[in-house]
Amino acid sequence: MTRRKAGAPSPRPPPGELDDAAFFRFGHAVAQGGDVVPPRGPQAMAGGDDAATLARFISLAVPRLSAPDATAQRLLAEHGSLAGVFAAAGHGGAGGGQWPDALRVMLLVAHEARRRVQEAALRAQRLLASGPSLHAYLHTVMAHERVEQIRVLYVDAEQYLLEDVLMGQGTVDHAPVYPREVVRRGLELEAAGLILVHNHPSGNPAPSDSDIVMTRRVIAAAAVFDMTVLDHVIVGGGRIFSLQAEGLL
CATH class of the missing domain: 3.40.140.10 (Cytidine Deaminase, domain 2)
Known part of the structure; x- marks a missing residue:
């Protein structure tokens, strides 16, 4: 793989395509200088813990993004919950165009890890006595299909x-x-x-x-x-x- 020389500008995406950072500017006003304006309205109602978790995923997957917190709030508002965002990643990022591959793959891996942990918990106890564990597992695997x-x-x-x-x-x-x-x-x-x-x-x-x-x-x-x-x-x-x-x- 050829390394880009230090200080060289990042290559522009082909016409009609978006780079990872540009993708996340959908649905936002862009202020002078290109900064993304944080969303208002329903986005502010998203759960704080979910928003912080999702923002961490976004920061790790798309480190060039300047506003991961605002992006997390927007995705939660669009898809209803963190589980909904995971499901949307599995559907190819439906509702917002093509997602950056790095974020989509990271969310898919996290979702699968969560499913496996829940399944392991089910296998350790009688199924009809598992109650909340069974319900949580079923929500993970099919609630957003x-x-x-x-x-x-x-x-x-x-x-x-x-x-x-x-x-x-x-x-x-x-x-x-x-x-x-x-x-x-x-x-x-x-x-x-x-x-x-x-x-x-x-x-x-x-x-x-x-x-x-x-x-x-x-x-x-x-x-x-x-x-x-x-x-x-x-x-x-x-x-x-x-x-x-x-x-x-």
Whole structure:
């Protein structure tokens, strides 16, 4: 790799493209001298801890940026939360054009590390007794997905997690579920039970009639092989709906 001589000007991006610092000036007024004016209004309401954490990521990934705090506030306002920013990075920085690769990769790595830590915590305890740990994990993996996903958490006879399997994904309001495939994977893992999970991108976690019908079909198919459906959890709008807790299982 050729090193740039000290004092030489930084190369300009090709016409129509933005360098990392220019990307972050989207949506901001630019004062004389090129300084970014910090955002006002809803941005000021973003959580301080999240903003500080995100600003640190931005500073590390894009050290040339002169206003990481203002940028962090703006991204939090655009995507609602730090988790929303992580999810947006996974979607290629949707909502603000192409993100700087360094920041996007850093956020993806941090998000995956967080998921792995939460999964490790789940494996150390019985799944149905994990409560908040399970809910936090499910929010991390699917709360900000734009289409419906179906996941199945397979457990052993003592309800310890064997595997979290992404069974399929569909559209904004539907994802296909095949009871035969759910049971087949359970037999491969020698699972004693399972928890169905899916998300509602609409934000309303209440089950539809088709959700309840699908659950009953999986229960019937699993029962043939002495597998128990312990719960069906729906994630949406920052909330969790448990069919088991609501007496709908």
